[in-house]
Amino acid sequence: MKITFLGTGAGEGYPGLWCQCVHCSYARKHGGRNVRTNSSALVDDGMMLDISHACFDVAAVHGIDLSQVTTLLITHPHEDHLYPKHLLWRKANDEYIHYSYADQLHCGGPRFTAIPQLNIFGNHFVRELLESFLDDNYELRSAHLRDLNIQFNEIHEGISFDTDGYTVTPVRGNHVKPGFSHGYIIQKDGKTMLYALDSGLFDEDMMELMSKFQYDLIVMEGTSGLNRQQGGHMALEGNQFMLNYFKQKGCFGAHSQFVLTHLSPHWCPPHDFYKEIVARDGMLLAYDGMSIEF
Numbered sequence: 361m362k363i364t365f366l367g368t369g370a371g372e373g374y375p376g377l378w379c380q381c382v383h384c385s386y387a388r389k390h391g392g393r394n395v396r397t398n399s400s401a402l403v404d405d406g407m408m409l410d411i412s413h414a415c416f417d418v419a420a421v422h423g424i425d426l427s428q429v430t431t432l433l434i435t436h437p438h439e440d441h442l443y444p445k446h447l448l449w450r451k452a453n454d455e456y457i458h459y460s461y462a463d464q465l466h467c468g469g470p471r472f473t474a475i476p477q478l479n480i481f482g483n484h485f486v487r488e489l490l491e492s493f494l495d496d497n498y499e500l501r502s503a504h505l506r507d508l509n510i511q512f513n514e515i516h517e518g519i520s521f522d523t524d525g526y527t528v529t530p531v532r533g534n535h536v537k538p539g540f541s542h543g544y545i546i547q548k549d550g551k552t553m554l555y556a557l558d559s560g561l562f563d564e565d566m567m568e569l570m571s572k573f574q575y576d577l578i579v580m581e582g583t584s585g586l587n588r589q590q591g592g593h594m595a596l597e598g599n600q601f602m603l604n605y606f607k608q609k610g611c612f613g614a615h616s617q618f619v620l621t622h623l624s625p626h627w628c629p630p631h632d633f634y635k636e637i638v639a640r641d642g643m644l645l646a647y648d649g650m651s652i653e654f
Contacts, residue, residue: 365401367414369398371438373396374625383629395648396647397415398412398413398414399621403546406428407433410557411441435544436483436541437490442489448470448508449471451507457473477511479523483539517531529545530542543555543556551577552576553575554575560592570611574613577616578603581593582623582638583623585629593624599638618642
């Protein structure tokens with residue numbers, strides 16, 4: 361399996377849009393891996409994890425085509441993880457697809473090529489947001505879901521499902537309120553990864569659920585960084601606790617990797633510095649465009 365990070369920042373971005381603190385100023389001055397867009401990721405070539413405002417821009421910069429993605433797993437309905445306006449650009453007049461290039465030049469529309477069905481998976485909070493968004497933009501929601509070639513599937517923690525050759529198990533988080541966010545355990549061809557963003561600290565039943573798997577890769581939010589107040593997010597102390605827990609449970613082997621993403625500029629130092637801090641615990645710090653094969 362392969363994961364490519366199409367964004368590794370928290371909601372305010374990195375640097376923060378309206379901030380001139382030491383971290384934000386450093387990121388603007390030095391650029392590179394210190395600059396982060398809202399978090400999103402691509403697994404192999406056909407599965408996306410969240411759909412942020414900038415994910416298509418990051419993908420284009422790195423020569424990645426997202427038009428043929430068939431599975432989209434949504435962690436929760438905050439706008440930095442689910443930007444539904446991108447879905448509207450899937451609309452097209454199918455007749456134009458069969459026109460010649462010369463004829464298409466005189467047509468209008470956001471898409472002139474065929475796309476596969478996009479299967480979206482998310483909790484009922486995600487479903488409610490998508491329904492509300494489509495109600496605001498279309499008169500007939502169900503008809504236009506077909507027009508956008510989208511199928512929505514509601515998830516439930518601990519209940520696995522199969523999609524495009526992957527087996528996926530949702531894990532309930534504690535962001536905003538229990539069940540508002542979900543992480544995902546993703547398995548394929550003998551490989552297993554955990555992707556857990558905006559999770560906060562997990563409840564005991566979810567800890568037990570996660571301890572039943574052997575992980576090749578764990579991707580976890582590092583939002584709160586050096587701040588000891590974690591709230592609905594995970595700080596470095598929480599990351600350390602989770603890594604030690606997985607090791608104690610025998611879930612994390614000698615060749616497993618533990619990666620932090622979804623980093624806030626106000627609690628996480630710039631990449632140039634923070635990567636060395638987390639490396640002391642054997643963790644990797646993700647950056648926009650980073651790819652890991654495992």
